[in-house]
Amino acid sequence: MTTPRRQFSRSLANNRWVKVWRRWQRKDVIIVNENHRRYRALECIREGIKDMFEKHPELGVKDNLTEEDFCHIHSKTIKTSQGKKFKFRSYASSVFACIRRAVSVSDHTFLSSVAPDDLEYMEFVSNSRSGQDFFLSHDQQFILKTDKKYYLEFFMSILGDYLMHFQNYPHSLIVKFLGLFSVNVSGQPKPYPEEKGVLHVLKDQNFYNDSIDLGNQRDWFLRQLRHDVSFLRDLGVQDYSLLLGRHELHKDDQQKTFVDLVDRMRKSYVKRKPSSILDKARVLSNQVHHADIIEEEAGEPPTQTQEEAGDKGFTASKRCSTFTSLGSLLGSTSTKLEDSANRRLLLSECKNPLHVIDGTHSRYYMGIIDFFTQYECKQQVARVLKVCKNCTCDHSTVPPDIYAERFLRFIEERTL
Structure with missing residues (x-):
């Protein structure tokens, strides 16, 4: 039996003007159809993620992560509906499942957005010099990005530090990765994008005469930025960037009621059982060998279990060390008074509040990206x-x- 709200949603989705509006919103992206050079690869990613979520619940969230979870590789040969086989791999699946839970992304939400049954992906082409591909989920809630094997090996080696930083600073501006997957399928080289339809990303030289007006959020923003940059400096990386988007706040967004403030306070400081990630995660990061994590896409061995991965040298030895998985980043992770400065007082009312800051007149979308360059x-x-x-x-x-x-x-001088 359908409710009136569901019937209204269906009628709205079938409305011709709604479809025109959605098409207009996608005017700057390329629909990935059968003629797209990455169509087969994305279809394999879709099938692989669906198979993993539906048939391998053991790769989901764990309350206690072990060292083997950080270097576990789920490898499986999957047959498509057209009868073609491909190799799908998922890296540290349980660890990324904990990250998804920490940012309040349920398995159902992730699966329906990233791996829907028949909805199309969208590619947006930018003037980025990385040469990598960027794709959007059909609802534009998630970004799928390709990257070089060398960078992914480095990321896997610091995964323990990455989680601990979020534990210490729940509202960190560093971008959150929700999964790492690979498929071995043939593809075509990326063509040089034409000027038409390219999403231009402005550089720092385009921002010399501009500013970020955050009002009373300025102090927290700069303090959190220093923590994040200090973390990246200790990792020995450079050439990262602060991705910044903004739009003008509507009058309704600027006029906050007392009920809105209470709800935002509750979201930022919800009380729950304290949890922490032990220093063993940092030790693990030093034990994992870069070359052993991301395997070459050759051959088709059977699905690896955690014990088999350990036999191949993914860990120095089989240990039973465990530590508590990452808690919710949207709420308080500690009751200590000195930790309160590590969280923003009020999170914005939106789907991804960890990377959204409401300034005086504009809403800013911020994230530190491209931090894999040593x-x-x-x-x-x-x-x-x-x-x-x-x-x-x-x-x-x-x-x-x-x-x-x-x-x-550079950022401090331009933040008001």
Whole structure:
């Protein structure tokens, strides 16, 4: 029996003007159809994620994560409806399931958005120099991004530190990754995008004469930014960015009632049982070998269990060490008074409040992205070449401590 609200939703979805409005909203993206060069890869990702969620509940959320969970690889050969086989892999599935729970993304929400039965993905092409592909889920709630194997190996090696940072700073501005998957399918090289239809991402030089007006949120924002940048500096990475989007606040958003304030306070400081991630996660990060985590896409071995992964050297030895999984990032993770400064007083009323800040006149969407670049030999040589070519040290290829200081100074000077 359908309720009046559900009947209204169905009639609204079938409304012709609603369909026109949704099509207009997608005017800057490319629908991934059968002629798209990444269509087969995305279809395999869809089938692999559905299979994992429906047939492997043991890879879901765990209250106590073990060291093996951080380096476990779920590998399975899957047959599509057209009869073609492909290899699907999911990395540290239980760990990412805990991250999804921490940001209040249920399995049903994730599955219906990222791996729906027949809805299309959308690609948006930007002027980013990374050369990677960016796709949107059909409801534009999640981004699917390709990345280089080298960067993913590094990310897996710091996964324990990544979770502990969110435990210490629940409202961190560092972007939240909700899953890591791979498929071995053939594809076509990415073509150079035409100027038409390209989403232009403005750089810092486009922001010299602009500012971020956060009002009473300024102090918290800069304090949290320092914590995040300090964490990235300690990891030895550089060349990260603060992705910033904004739109003007409507009058309804600016006029907050007392009930709205109480609800936002409750969301930010909901009380629950305290949990913590032990320092064993940091030890684990040092034990995992980069080359052993992301395997080459060759051959089709059977599905690996956690014990089999340990036999292949994913951990130094089989241990029974456990630690509590990540708690909710939307609520308080500690009752200590000194930890209150690590959380924002009021989270915004939206679907992803951890990366949304309401300023004086605008709503800002913020996230620290692209933090996989280590300052290694390649970057050191590039720094020398850039100095010789441009006769200046004003470029992004600098050591992590210098990059962090310059990054903070640039944003602090433009935040009101």
